[in-house]
Each structure stands twice: as structure tokens, then as C-alpha cells.
Amino acid sequence: MNITVIGTGYVGLVTGTCFAETGINVVCVDIDEKKVEMLRRGEVPIYEPGLDVLLERNMDKGRISFTTSLKKGIQNSDAVFIAVGTPPDEDGSADLKYVLGVAREIGQHMEDYKVIITKSTVPVGTSFKVKSAVEEELQKRDVRIPFDVASNPEFLKEGSAVDDFLKPDRIVVGIESKRAEKVMKRLYKPFLMNGHPLLFMDIFSSEMTKYAANSMLATKISFMNDIANLCELVGANVDLVRKGIGSDSRIGNKFIYPGTGYGGSCFPKDVQALVRTADEYGHSLEVLKAVESVNYRQKSVLVNKIKSHFGENLKGKQFGLWGLAFKPKTDDMREAPALVIIEELKALGANVRAYDPVAMEEAERILGDKIEYAKDEYDAIIDADALIVVTEWSEFRMPNFRILEKLMVEKTIFDGRNIYDPEEMEESEFTYYSIGRDAVGNIKKETVKA
Numbered sequence: 001m002n003i004t005v006i007g008t009g010y011v012g013l014v015t016g017t018c019f020a021e022t023g024i025n026v027v028c029v030d031i032d033e034k035k036v037e038m039l040r041r042g043e044v045p046i047y048e049p050g051l052d053v054l055l056e057r058n059m060d061k062g063r064i065s066f067t068t069s070l071k072k073g074i075q076n077s078d079a080v081f082i083a084v085g086t087p088p089d090e091d092g093s094a095d096l097k098y099v100l101g102v103a104r105e106i107g108q109h110m111e112d113y114k115v116i117i118t119k120s121t122v123p124v125g126t127s128f129k130v131k132s133a134v135e136e137e138l139q140k141r142d143v144r145i146p147f148d149v150a151s152n153p154e155f156l157k158e159g160s161a162v163d164d165f166l167k168p169d170r171i172v173v174g175i176e177s178k179r180a181e182k183v184m185k186r187l188y189k190p191f192l193m194n195g196h197p198l199l200f201m202d203i204f205s206s207e208m209t210k211y212a213a214n215s216m217l218a219t220k221i222s223f224m225n226d227i228a229n230l231c232e233l234v235g236a237n238v239d240l241v242r243k244g245i246g247s248d249s250r251i252g253n254k255f256i257y258p259g260t261g262y263g264g265s266c267f268p269k270d271v272q273a274l275v276r277t278a279d280e281y282g283h284s285l286e287v288l289k290a291v292e293s294v295n296y297r298q299k300s301v302l303v304n305k306i307k308s309h310f311g312e313n314l315k316g317k318q319f320g321l322w323g324l325a326f327k328p329k330t331d332d333m334r335e336a337p338a339l340v341i342i343e344e345l346k347a348l349g350a351n352v353r354a355y356d357p358v359a360m361e362e363a364e365r366i367l368g369d370k371i372e373y374a375k376d377e378y379d380a381i382i383d384a385d386a387l388i389v390v391t392e393w394s395e396f397r398m399p400n401f402r403i404l405e406k407l408m409v410e411k412t413i414f415d416g417r418n419i420y421d422p423e424e425m426e427e428s429e430f431t432y433y434s435i436g437r438d439a440v441g442n443i444k445k446e447t448v449k450a
């Protein structure tokens with residue numbers, strides 16, 4: 001089988017490489033010449049564990065190639081995946097100009113039957129817009145070439161995208177015809193060996209599934225963050241509450257870890273886009289509106305703790321910050337809580353010296369000389385008044401606290417990911433703050449009245 005993947009961002013590149021791994025011939029198309037040159041040399045422009053090895057292997061076997069020409073790219077393909085960006089518009093709705101531009105180009109150049117699959121996260125109804133755009137171009141050419149559209153949302157997590165693609169929980173495909181269903185079944189057959197379901201449905205439901213999945217996950221996180229904040233007020237420990245509710249299989253123990261708010265390229269954008277879509281249909285998604293505002297508030301929770309410890313004026317205070325990426329195993333800083341925290345600390349006059357195992361370059365690109373860049377985690381906390389843990393990279397989990405004690409001026413830790421044990425910290429020299437476990441002390445058991 002031959003397929004084309006248009007867009008070599010993180011979704012497109014992972015999709016193309018993983019399909020090639022099953023023996024399919026893949027042509028990846030991107031308008032960015034520099035990127036295509038890089039990929040032809042076997043260099044992966046994003047940080048995604050395992051992707052480089054897989055790409056190299058499939059390039060060596062001649063199963064994956066890269067071009068800037070969509071016309072050439074789609075020549076022999078049975079299926080064309082559209083995996084270009086859908087950046088948010090000013091009002092938060094997804095901008096479809098790239099998706100529809102690609103659809104038009106496909107219509108201008110296709111010569112035989114194809115399934116045209118939308119892989120980018122797009123609002124409900126987009127696949128039919130893709131269909132109209134292709135049809136219009138075919139009409140302009142005055143040719144009749146059969147084609148089908150399909151929707152095939154991705155559920156990849158950055159940092160484990162290759163694994164997620166090769167071993168999916170499920171594959172969702174929206175289709176309109178048996179012919180398209182047959183093509184999609186053949187394509188995904190190698191990924192279904194372990195019994196993971198391939199769910200066929202109508203296109204609207206498939207497009208909606210992606211938004212509903214991400215919104216549900218974001219809801220779990222915001223819910224837990226809200227509960228964590230209440231735990232502090234009533235003197236409860238969110239770790240115990242999390243375990244207590246997570247062991248109920250209806251709730252589940254995943255995605256209920258409180259922290260400094262969710263970030264990344266998907267949750268913030270998709271929650272916002274779904275809220276806008278609902279508004280357009282005259283329906284107000286109250287739950288998701290709250291999810292968004294809780295998340296916005298959560299990004300300031302650590303700085304609020306810092307302010308109540310040090311006061312509002314942080315002039316001359318030095319902070320060591322661990323973790324800039326929005327989560328571990330990625331260098332992605334889109335919507336990263338670290339950006340909000342840094343912004344707020346700087347506004348209060350503080351100095352920040354940061355370290356991240358992979359996002360240093362990205363941070364420098366975004367933040368310039370706003371902060372200092374450390375060469376490792378210990379370098380970040382030299383002469384610091386406090387350490388702030390923002391991303392839970394594994395190497396931050398077991399630091400040598402002796403070294404920390406020696407290097408820091410004031411022994412204070414603000415742990416935005418609850419990676420340290422409050423009991424151990426209680427016995428140490430450190431003043432320790434975390435999320436949902438700092439009973440504010442205004443409720444003591446003995447003062448609770450009957």
C-alpha cells in the first residue's frame with residue numbers, strides 16, 4: 001500500500017514513520033523546505049523519544065521519503081492523511097486555512113481514487129468542508145475522479161507518541177463508504193494484533209470523539225486541581241483523596257494528579273475550540289468553561305504560595321526553577337505553566353535561574369534574556385531563596401538534598417508536581433510547599449466543633 005502524509009509536524013511525522021514501520025510506502029509532504037531537507041538527512045526536528053531510530057530504519061529500507069511537492073507526493077497513494085496545523089483563531093476556534101488549502105491542492109492534482117483522511121484535530125463538520133473543497137477543484141478541472149473523505153483523530157501523547165501509535169488503546173475512524181472502510185481496515189490491520197478496537201463510525205461522531213476525549217481528560221485534571229486547593233483549606237491530603245477515589249474503577253487512577261495546570265498543544269486549544277463550537281450552536285458548555293478558568297487559576301497557585309511565604313515584593317529574591325517544558329519527555333513549551341510562573345515572578349521583581357533536561361533551547365527562543373539558564377539542576381539553585389519544581393522530570397525526583405542545602409541561601413521548596421514526600425520534607429531542613437497537601441492550619445482537628 002502507498003500513503004501520503006501531508007504535514008510533518010509531530011502528528012504527521014509520527015503517523016508516517018509508524019505506518020512505514022508496518023511495511024507501507026509513505027511519502028511525507030511539507031511546504032517547509034528546510035524541514036524537508038533536514039528529514040531527508042534523517043534528522044528529526046522535534047524531540048520525541050524513539051522517533052529518530054524508527055525514522056532511520058525506515059529510511060534505510062526506502063519505505064519513507066520526503067518532498068515539498070504535494071503533486072508528486074500524492075501520485076501513487078491510496079490514502080492521503082492531512083496532518084497540518086489548526087492554530088487557534090483570535091476567538092479560540094480552530095483556523096482551518098491550512099487544512100482546506102491542502103484539500104484544494106489535492107483536488108487540483110489527484111488523478112485516481114483516494115481516501116482523504118483528516119488527522120489534524122478539527123471541528124465537527126470539517127471533513128465535509130474538505131470534501132467540498134476537493135469537489136470544487138475537480139469541477140474546475142472538469143474531471144470526475146471518485147474519492148472518499150474520512151476522519152481519523154489521533155490520541156498521541158507527546159513524549160510517548162511512537163508507543164501510543166504502535167500500541168493504540170483504540171483507533172477511531174469516521175467514514176461514509178464501504179470502500180473507504182476497506183482501505184482504512186487494511187491500513188490499520190497491523191496495529192490491531194493485540195485486540196485493540198478499530199471503531200468505525202460516522203464522520204461527525206469521529207470528529208466529536210477527539211474533542212470529547214481531550215475535554216474529558218482536561219476536566220479530570222481541573223476537577224482534581226480544584227479539589228486539591230480545597231483539600232488545603234479543609235486540612236485534607238489530596239494524595240490520599242486521589243488514591244481513595246482512583247481505586248473506584250468507574251473513576252480510574254489516571255489523569256487525576258493535581259499540579260500547576262495543564263498545558264501543551266492540545267488540551268488548552270481543544271477545550272477552547274469545543275466551547276466556541278458549542279457557543280456557535282447556541283449551547284453553553286458550562287463544565288468546560290469552568291475547566292478552562294480553573295486551569296487558568298491553577299497556573300498561579302505556586303506563585304500565590306511564594307507570595308504568602310516571601311511577601312508581595314520579590315525584588316532581589318533568587319529562584320531556581322526546575323522544568324520548563326509543559327510536561328516531561330518533551331521540549332514543548334506551548335501553554336507551559338512555567339511561562340506563567342516566570343512572567344508573574346518577574347513582574348514581582350524576582351530573578352529566575354532555570355533548568356530543563358531538554359527544553360533549554362526552546363526556552364531561550366521564547367524567553368530570551370528574561371531568565372538565566374543553568375547548566376544542570378544544581379547550577380539552577382545556587383544562592384537561591386527557593387527551588388520551584390514545575391515539571392516532574394524523573395531526574396528531579398531524587399535530588400541530593402545535602403547539595404541543595406549547601407547551595408541554597410534559604411531552604412524552601414515549592415513543589416508544583418508533588419514529587420517529594422511531605423513527611424520526609426518535614427524531617428528535613430526545608431520548608432516545603434506542594435499542591436493540595438499544605439493544610440493551611442486554620443482547621444485543626446481539636447478546633448472543629450460538633
Ligand code: UDX
Nearest residue numbers: 154155156157158255256257259262263264266326327
Ligand atoms: C494530550 C492527550 O493525552 C492526547 O491523547 C492527545 O492526542 C493530545 O493531547 P499531550 O498534550 O501530549 O496529550 O499531554 P498529556 O500527557 O495528556 O498531558 C497534558 C497536560 O496535562 C500536561 O500539562 C500534564 O502535566 C497535565 N496533567 C496530566 C496533569 O496535570 N495531571 C494529570 O494527572 C495528567
